[in-house]
Amino acid sequence: MRINSLAVVVAVLVVTAGMPGAASAATTLDVTLEQDGATGDGLVVVTTNGTAAENVTVEVGGERAYAGNGTYRTDANGSVVLAQPEDTQNVTVTAVGANATATTTALLQGDDDLTVDATQATDGRVAVVVERNGTAVENATVNVTSENETYAADGDYRTDANGTVELDAPAENVTVTFTAAADGESATETTTLVAVEAPLAVSVEQTTDVTVTVARGDEAVENATVNVTSENYSGAGSYQTGADGTVSLPAPTENVSVTVTATADGDTASETVTLSTEFVEESKNFGQAVKRFVDALRSAGFNGPPGRIISDFVTANNPGNADDAPGQAKKNAVDAADENETAERDDSENRRGPPEHAKEKKNGAKEDRDDRKRPGDDTEDADGEAEAEDEEDEDDENDDDRPDHAKDKGGKKDKK
Structure with missing residues (x-):
């Protein structure tokens, strides 16, 4: 009897399981995307049969570049919070459940707030950019204020067509506040600017001799190492700059290409130039011309200080002033003329006539x-x-x- 009773019970269960309507209700997956009017954030909510669905996969994709793009998991409330896009665009959200998928698309408004961003380049210069929704804002005002007013670029500016203001590099590390304003809105950013040392530079100038100058910006670099390399130049070798940042090299005996490399504080600068004997000959001839000019003044019985007239002659005829001169002349025949001027002044004193x-x-x-x-x-x-x-x-x-x-x-x- 027990066996028969058990068989009846099993049969009843089988019949019951196979009856229509006996199976559980079908799963319904829903997803929504709405924008919070206060924060601008997007809120994704996933439900199953009207109940919050936790740990459901949510895939987000905007029609353009969007910081919220990616894959998420819903929290205990069945929700995911998305950042507000910089510009207005359609965003598509897909919820993927165990047995169902749901998709929705919504238009999310971009961030209309004004933004200001200050970026410092490797050379120390600063670019201040003003934008709205990722678009440059032209003619916005930008106020630059540093702590203790130690930044030379402090002041008020207007952005150009690219929404940009370019500022000089600071002379020292300084904290600066940038405030942008346009159409009744404003934005502020505070950042620390770092002083950048001017790059090392080397220059070569030729008169009768050759002068190498090493500097950082307008500052001469003392004790810099200067290496001069050339196959056929007597001035090849290694030197140290003086307090004025210069090294003097001999005039070439033939046209020759030389490479000058300066090194200081781990930085290096190099320049290759061609030294010319033609300019040396011109300089020698010019010195002789100045001497002849002074002698001619004496022979003509010139009475008076000769400095001005000799200076005019030198300025008009000095080959160092020529456009093709290899370097700006630092010394010329004026030095010799000045010596002659002293002697001439003594002669002039003796030529004043009788008492x-x-x-x-x-x-x-x-x-x-x-x-x-x-x-x-x-x-x-x-x-x-x-x-x-x-x-x-x-x-x-x-x-x-x-x-x-x-x-x-x-x-x-x-x-x-």
Whole structure:
């Protein structure tokens, strides 16, 4: 009987399981995407038969680049929070359950807030960019304020067509606040700018000699190592810069290419130049030309300080001022002319003529001679000159060191 009773029970269970409507209800998966008006975030909610579905996979994809793109899992509330996109776009969300899938698409509004971003380049310069929804904002105002007002670029600016303001590198590390404003909105960013040391630079200039200069920006670099390499140049070798950041090299004996490499504090700079003997010859010839010019002034009995006229001659004729000169001349024949000027000034002191009492006597004698001169006689009065020379005998004894032309000029009388 027990066996028969058990068989009946099993049969009843089988019949019951096979009856229509006896199976559990079908699973229904739903997904929604809405935007929070206060924060701008997107909120994804997944439900199963109206109940929050936890740990369901959610795939998110925007129609353009979007920070919220990716794969997520719903939390205990069946939800996923997505960031607001920078620009307005359609976002598609797909919920994947064990036995069902649900998809929805919604338009998420972009972030309309104004943004300002300051970026410092490797050379230390700063680019300030103002945008709205990822689009550059032209003509926005940008205020730059540093702590203790130590940044030279402090002030107010306007963005260009790219929504950008370019600022110089700071001279020292400094914290700066950037405030952008446009259409009644504003945005602020505070960042620390770092001072960047100016790059090492080397330059080569040729006059009669060759000068190598090593600097960082406008600052000379002392004790920099300078290596000069060339196959046929006597100045090849290693040097150290002085306090002025320079090294002097000899003039070349032939046209030659040299490479100059400067090293300081782990930085290196290099320059390759061609040194020219043609310019050396021009410089030598120019020095001779200046000497001839000064000699000509003396021979002509030039009376007065010669510095200005010699300077004008040098400026007009110096080959170092030519466009094709290999380097800007730092020294020229003016130095030699200045030395001649000193000597010429001494000569000029000795060419001032006889003392006042001799001039007075000479003028008296001249008045007497005027009555005896024939009309049209433009020659010098030898008798008057002799008389003046007699008056000057005592002075002439002290003037033996004067040049002959100076002695002659001192004894001459103005032609009438």
